[in-house]
Amino acid sequence: MAEPRTAPEESAREEGLAFLEPRVHAEGFPVAQVFGYAGSIILTFGSFFLVTRHLMPPVVLLAVILTLAVGQAALQLGVFMHIRESRGPAWQIVPLGLAFFIALGLIGMSVWIMMFKAGVS
Amino acid sequence: MALPGWMLYLIHTLFPANTRRPTELGADVLIIATGAILFYILIIKGRWRHVWTEWITTVDHKKIAVLYLIGALAMLFRAGVDALMLRTQLALPHQGLLSALEYDQLFTTHGTIMIFFMAMPFIFALFNAVIPLQIGSRDVAFPRLNAMSFWLFAFGALLLNMSFVVGGSPSAGWTAYPPLSENVFLPGVGQNYYLMSLLIAGIGTTMTGINFVVTILRMRAPGMTLMKLPLFAWSALMTSALIIFAFPPLTVALSMTLIDRLFQSSFFTLGHGGMPMMYVNLFWLFGHPEVYIVVLPAFGIFSEVVATFSSKRLFGYEVMVASLVSIMFLAYGTWVHHFFTMGAGPAVNAFFGLSTMLIAIPTGVKIFNWIFTMWGGRIRMTVAMLYQMAFIPTFVIGGATGIILATVPVDYQFHNTYFLVAHFHNVLIGGTLFGLLSGMYYWWPKMFGMKLDEHQGKWAFWLFFLGFWVTFFPQYLLGLEGMQRRMNTYPFGLGWHMLNVISTIGAFGMGAAFLVLVYNVVWSLRHGERDVTGDAWDGRTLEWAIPSPAPEYNFARIPVVNDRDPWWAMKESGATLANSLSASDIHAIELPKSTPVPFLLGASFFLFGFGMVFSWWYVAILGLLCVIGTLIYSGFNYEEHAMLSADAIRGTEASLGRLQA
Ligand code: HEM
Ligand SMILES: [Cu+2]
Numbered sequence: 001m002a003e004p005r006t007a008p009e010e011s012a013r014e015e016g017l018a019f020l021e022p023r024v025h026a027e028g029f030p031v032a033q034v035f036g037y038a039g040s041i042i043l044t045f046g047s048f049f050l051v052t053r054h055l056m057p058p059v060v061l062l063a064v065i066l067t068l069a070v071g072q073a074a075l076q077l078g079v080f081m082h083i084r085e086s087r088g089p090a091w092q093i094v095p096l097g098l099a100f101f102i103a104l105g106l107i108g109m110s111v112w113i114m115m116f117k118a119g120v121s
Numbered sequence: 122m123a124l125p126g127w128m129l130y131l132i133h134t135l136f137p138a139n140t141r142r143p144t145e146l147g148a149d150v151l152i153i154a155t156g157a158i159l160f161y162i163l164i165i166k167g168r169w170r171h172v173w174t175e176w177i178t179t180v181d182h183k184k185i186a187v188l189y190l191i192g193a194l195a196m197l198f199r200a201g202v203d204a205l206m207l208r209t210q211l212a213l214p215h216q217g218l219l220s221a222l223e224y225d226q227l228f229t230t231h232g233t234i235m236i237f238f239m240a241m242p243f244i245f246a247l248f249n250a251v252i253p254l255q256i257g258s259r260d261v262a263f264p265r266l267n268a269m270s271f272w273l274f275a276f277g278a279l280l281l282n283m284s285f286v287v288g289g290s291p292s293a294g295w296t297a298y299p300p301l302s303e304n305v306f307l308p309g310v311g312q313n314y315y316l317m318s319l320l321i322a323g324i325g326t327t328m329t330g331i332n333f334v335v336t337i338l339r340m341r342a343p344g345m346t347l348m349k350l351p352l353f354a355w356s357a358l359m360t361s362a363l364i365i366f367a368f369p370p371l372t373v374a375l376s377m378t379l380i381d382r383l384f385q386s387s388f389f390t391l392g393h394g395g396m397p398m399m400y401v402n403l404f405w406l407f408g409h410p411e412v413y414i415v416v417l418p419a420f421g422i423f424s425e426v427v428a429t430f431s432s433k434r435l436f437g438y439e440v441m442v443a444s445l446v447s448i449m450f451l452a453y454g455t456w457v458h459h460f461f462t463m464g465a466g467p468a469v470n471a472f473f474g475l476s477t478m479l480i481a482i483p484t485g486v487k488i489f490n491w492i493f494t495m496w497g498g499r500i501r502m503t504v505a506m507l508y509q510m511a512f513i514p515t516f517v518i519g520g521a522t523g524i525i526l527a528t529v530p531v532d533y534q535f536h537n538t539y540f541l542v543a544h545f546h547n548v549l550i551g552g553t554l555f556g557l558l559s560g561m562y563y564w565w566p567k568m569f570g571m572k573l574d575e576h577q578g579k580w581a582f583w584l585f586f587l588g589f590w591v592t593f594f595p596q597y598l599l600g601l602e603g604m605q606r607r608m609n610t611y612p613f614g615l616g617w618h619m620l621n622v623i624s625t626i627g628a629f630g631m632g633a634a635f636l637v638l639v640y641n642v643v644w645s646l647r648h649g650e651r652d653v654t655g656d657a658w659d660g661r662t663l664e665w666a667i668p669s670p671a672p673e674y675n676f677a678r679i680p681v682v683n684d685r686d687p688w689w690a691m692k693e694s695g696a697t698l699a700n701s702l703s704a705s706d707i708h709a710i711e712l713p714k715s716t717p718v719p720f721l722l723g724a725s726f727f728l729f730g731f732g733m734v735f736s737w738w739y740v741a742i743l744g745l746l747c748v749i750g751t752l753i754y755s756g757f758n759y760e761e762h763a764m765l766s767a768d769a770i771r772g773t774e775a776s777l778g779r780l781q782a
Contacts (some may be wrong), residue, residue: 004429009194030326091338091339095334095362095365098362098366099365102366102453103366105453105454106366106406108404110406111453112469113402113457113465113469114396114399114402114465115462115465116464116465116466116469120452
């Protein structure tokens, strides 16, 4: 074979790259985003308020702000991180799975490491 | 003559006593001189328009790479001078050259700058210069975000470097452990500088990580499956995966310290139920992945260099990929080895000691694969290859002393001695710095269109290599003799002095190496051998298939890949550079437009950071408003692309002799 292989039809390539095309809904107010933004602010300041005001016993407080945190994560992923969109293979699932795996591992191990403080400090 | 009160306040805040010492005044003179030269070039000679349109507003990954490289070399100089001052003090411990505070400030800025503002931007320089070309792409996935990353790095670096002459340097080490880093022990603005500059640069780094994951997963040329991805790109992918999950814990730890310092909370304070060790845990949650962030790219570079200069396919590609991936996972599970002596208990320490030793396995596999690649190859001893040859024994010894430190009972003896200092310089210089320099020599023709002079390069190499061993081998012995790190003086009669003097001589050898390197670069920019073929080293991967330096659009036609070493395969099948394209292959290309947004964003963050450092809230709020304003402006700017016409591309390619007649 004396010639290097040539590119496939230009159109086929364009199709392969279609995911790069921005999808802009030109008209229409971005309702979901605005509500998502407001929601995330409320969740953040809500937990801040609960912590600084000492309104609950510590155990209850922990449970409540953890719940708020899970809600926050779900909101970010759902509204801003395009978790529901995909054209072509769903590449985002791999890093997302990795993120959960690593995050849970790190948190679990940190709890284990920091349990020492009862005995030492 | 009495100055008005606000001026006195400004002078005392911006230039407190510890910024009026001889070293600082010397630095002031240097800064003013540099400023004057820049002013002359930009304003008097009228180059500012060119600099603005071609460099400051650019979103082209190749130009961003050059900017990163300039930043990294400048920071190597700054942190190198710090190192030489430290070493001079240790060779003459009783001359009172540096006080304890000055010594603390210098090792803090040395370590912080070397890691965050030398190694990281150097890595991003090579990622930007090479990855899109290697995977057959026209740019990174998010060009504007890429430029934002650069300007956040640049303004973060500016903020940290400014601390020396305005307000005072940080002095709690590059790790900045509380409670030392809290207000009680270190009032003043130094630690705020450290925190703000790393937070700002950290945003940029995280965005770069995301950018390169997306680029490598989604922008590869047709036919380039993940198992055909060049190893440098694989290492970039794994590095980015480490960045994305390692930087958040750092951001958390730094922000909490900042809130402690500025708003009197007590996350890490000694009183009020604070828990300083939690900072240590968070910091090393980031810190250990960070050391792999800086070394994996070097592994990738060596994998390319060794194959090219052995004129042989890389040995054991699949195993190399597997070991990169397993190192990425293991790197997240070893962080406690930095604080065994905290005393978390035998179970925790044993677990993390073993997990640390486990990393030696994939690393060892890689070492053997590099050696087997050279085995039976036709080896060309270029400068890039010399660094590779030096890297193997140096890194093996650094790794072996790492295993010694991972043995928990032994670490209780060696922790924070010069044994540790020698170990981490062994891997950081022998691994990271040698790797980055190797990559710089290797890809220089692709970035700038000419080779760096090999003869001068070899001088710099030998000075670096010998200087390195003369500096750091005595430090292993010093560690065994019990010398602690971070001490500015020591009594005679402990047998430490001679070893320290030798170490300092070696350090000046490395200083000389840096000067030769700079001479090498400057000389070669003027007289270096031009690379007219685009394939300066008889390379194997796609970046060598296009002209040097690559045209704005990289590939006039996106190549189709059906081999692991695509360019080598094309050459084997008789392709030459001249016959590759015919006029009808070329179509118009859409390219991202230059924009001032990234620069303005960086400047706004700088203003915000400066306000935070001095607790000048109005300045900080103004900076934050500028950040938001820039982002809104950027969001509503829909004209971010321009078309480059097919005829313009044909013209460029024809002038490069690449178009079939
Ligand atoms: C030119 C060669 C170099 C010399 C002569 C040198 C010298 C030194 C010295 C004297 C110290 C202080 C030791 C102490 O008192 O505890 C130090 C610390 C350090 N160096 Fe280097 N160094 C060099 C290159 C590098 C490079 C290339 C890196 C990283 C990429 C690096 C990273 C560090 C770090 C992280 C610290 C610890 C700072 C701290 O204790 O907070 N150094 N170095
Ligand atoms: Cu580590």
